[in-house]
Amino acid sequence: MRGVFITLEGGDGAGKSTHAAKLEALFAEHGREVVRTREPGGTELGMQLRQILLHHPGDLHPRAEALIFAADRAHHIASVVRPALEAGKVVLQDRYIDSSVAYQGSGRDLGPDEIRSLSEWATEGLQPDLTILLDLDPEIARSRMQNEREGLDRLESLELDFHRRVREQFLAQAVAAPERYLVVDVSQPLETVAERIRSRVIELLQECA
Template identity: 60%
Template structure:
């Protein structure tokens, strides 16, 4: 089979997702460009006839929107374990009602954040046990792992400059101190080292078009 990523694609059974579709997640610190790359991938796949479900965590369902408002915009203190459980509750409902049905239909699911964000943010960032956080998310989702996880790696200082340039209010996690974001970045990179077959790690300072080419090639390889 040709390795030309511009050809129309066919979607075989996805081993990780356990259905005929494909499950792709984007991870990385705030400001790394996940939304931009997810949108570019959605457009590329859609132009080639694929049915794409674009979603996010938290907030990919009506229930998730309410949880997102709590975990990202609640003005008071939220205990670290309570925060982790809220993310897991959102994830359990989201996977059962949105992601798994899409995979079963043969759709390509493109998702902004998944369980790796919980391991990085609540595990490394909040200094909880990373294995406990991962086990919690795997239980909540019935063990579902993505077929491909794109990690956009960016130095926290550079990420903060991007966020500052957006001139938007910071949410609870974006407003955390630099030490927190350094731990989150280290947590993401450790996950990528542990699962190199699932992760594609990209330098988020590269031009968006160049990043998109790498992403398309990796998605094509898994669809082929």
């Protein structure tokens, strides 16, 4: 069996961690070894960069932010993701290139094409087999986060207009690559969302067997 690369995308508060845990259990049922990881923070270096990106106390120039994300991604793909895929494992990853395109390309207005080119250079063009976009209105997402967390990080706390631009860019990417994307409305009941994701992932596992 060949390796399978699945990414979970969406705005903050959309439930990526919840659905990643459900998918991890599904892969175990099918006898597949899973590497569950995230960006930023999937390596020791990534944890240090994540601290800068999400909790830096001062201003961080948008171009510097984009470059730090790309540096984390280059190291993470080379040291964690590619070796796992070459070993025939399933890589289940929270955020990838599409997040940078949405957050830095559109949210920060640096240009989606420029940000994608930077990340594709950093990763030598590695693309997921499936990208699951958990779509949710940013206002609803923020309300969820405020009820569930003690505080919001540097990016989560940005204005709602920023997060609306991010959501629009995610949806635009899904339209541009329908063969790779599964878009799920996560305002629906949790089990409805989980079942839709489960069905598509089982199809993918059969295709990759």
